[in-house]
Amino acid sequence: MSTISDQHYIDKIINGETNAFAVLVDRYKDMIFSLALKMVKNREEAEEVAQDTFIKAYNSLSKFKGDSKFSTWIYKVAYNTCLDRLKKNKKEDNNISIDEFSAHLIKTMDNALSALEDKERKQTIQNCLNLLPSDENFLLTLFYFEDQSLEEIGKIMNINANNVKVKLFRSRQKLAVILKKQLEPEIIECYERK
Secondary structure (H helix, E strand, O other): OOOOOHHHHHHHHHOOOHHHHHHHHHHHHHHHHHHHHHHHOOHHHHHHHHHHHHHHHHHOHHHOOOOOOHHHHHHHHHHHHHHHHHHHHOOOOOOOOHHHOOHHHHHHHHHHHHHOOHHHHHHHHHHHHOOOOHHHHHHHHHHHHOOOOHHHHHHHHOOOHHHHHHHHHHHHHHHHHHHHHHHHHHHHHHHHHO
């Protein structure tokens, strides 16, 4: 990625050099698509959401005040576009009860995960993330895969940093339950071999 700042291109676009927007699209298209896919869980819908995000961002570029990073701002636009799409489609999410969570579960999950090959582990985690409700999948992705801070995630999702912490905790609990259910056959198989 070029070291020229996003603000440089934003200034060019606002001053009429609309072709400069292609640089911003190129910088953020993969991330926006990935986040959209995690929320809407459908490739075609995610492509449309990504396209809508860039159209909204372009039309609202003059509203970007620079209070946060451009990436945080455009992720927020993407997040809100996803929420709009989900409301429109009235999709039901698969909710997992937190009651099933326990400390022992994490130890068991860690043992099973360490038995998997790295590629299988990543794929298993990704598959389990996709079983979470969209907003929780999005939250965990921003925090763990995109290295966004609690404050940046709060700005994107319109909640304060403390709420982000709580939601992260609950989302991790739900993910642990899903992972346990997915990995139980692995655990049984591991003990049968011994």
